[in-house]
Amino acid sequence: MPQAAAAIAVDDTVTPRQGEVLDAVLALLLEGRDGLTMTAVARRASCSKETLYKWFGDRDGLLTATVRWQASKVRAGNWDRQHLDADALAESLEAFAANWLAVISSKTSVALNRVAVAHAASGRSDLGRIVLENGRFAIGERLKPLLEAAREAGLIAFDDTEAAFRTFFGLVGRDVQIRLLLGDSITLSKAEIAADAARATRQFLTLFGAGRPAPRNRSN
Amino acid sequence: MPQAAAAIAVDDTVTPRQGEVLDAVLALLLEGRDGLTMTAVARRASCSKETLYKWFGDRDGLLTATVRWQASKVRAGNWDRQHLDADALAESLEAFAANWLAVISSKTSVALNRVAVAHAASGRSDLGRIVLENGRFAIGERLKPLLEAAREAGLIAFDDTEAAFRTFFGLVGRDVQIRLLLGDSITLSKAEIAADAARATRQFLTLFGAGRPAPRNRSN
């Protein structure tokens, strides 16, 4: 059976040793500077190139496995379904926003998104799709139930869940991701992330809140 | 004088023939598929590689000149300073939003941003900086005077102009740019762009409007 690579492509069963290899790819990746060659990966992971090709098929397979590997690490926590009142909603939204900001501003996310963007540019857009599904769309699917539960509880009002989510997405992310991808050296401290998450949540509730809107804030 | 390239790097004086070459780069670029080699550019532009190197120094110089060339083409219109009332403000904001959406969703912008992102990944981040300056920051500097004039006219209220702009940016762009960069095949028709621009403007005025807020809209 020559295609051990297929096993990795189909399910996410990764042996510990393979995990080490993928961690080496990640390490190399966020070292940046174009260092991501197959030879470099093999050296870093102390394995042979032949093993890399046996396990992952080719360079794209290795990158794909790495993206999946990283995605499998960051399955973030969910929200608390019962007793959803205004405070709990705001808290959950803030948590989502803060988590999302922390993810997109991490070096790992930036590096992986850059690779995926470059990959998408060259036609075969597998990586782009995978990153999108595990990032933008995954958080959408996780957040939408909260939004709809909050709507049913009469806390917020909207017609189109997708549109509401996209607005939230925009309020949270703003220009952060594109700036980071393009190499702008902004750094988000934990405090800034918390403040941004709170601001975005306030703004979102002002736009979509059903009862009396959240207090207007003019700064930030 | 061996460095004709320096002349292009410093000012934007581009001869018609050089413009043709840069247009060839753009054409090749949005054909995608990794076709952007120096040989391909030379063939497409019917010039010799030697000329390319003489004019632009090296591959990076050619890309940099291309980005500047494209940026010099899209200097968009400004707004009308006198008689700034609520309607004029909304109209100007919508025009900004629509223009910005049209730009970022164009094939050219996507292709150039992808190149710049890949470039930023490899350390030397010249292209990323240039794209950022001509995109994200340029529109910021053009929009901020409008926001501040509107504030002085008592139409909107905010403390931090930059923060207000970033919120507008987020409301307009949402997830469009990252999805396009990652290869998601969303297309924005003129009607959708207009609708999005109107929605973003309504939402922005709801958040920052000083008088009675713009009418809440629950759909879209």
Add this chain to the structure above:
DNA sequence: GCCGAACCGTACCGTACGGTACACCCTTTC
């Protein structure tokens, strides 16, 4: 103790591409 499988390290191959050199051509100038 022997076998085979898995794997490491490394040498090697082919190719693509950035960059250079050169022969030829066309136009302008004196």
Add this chain to the structure above:
DNA sequence: GAAAGGGTGTACCGTACGGTACGGTTCGGC
């Protein structure tokens, strides 16, 4: 009409990198 300068087309070089082959080593099973 000869010389000079700028440009085209092409052949060429060096290298980096994806991918393969192979000898050597470790280790589990019998």
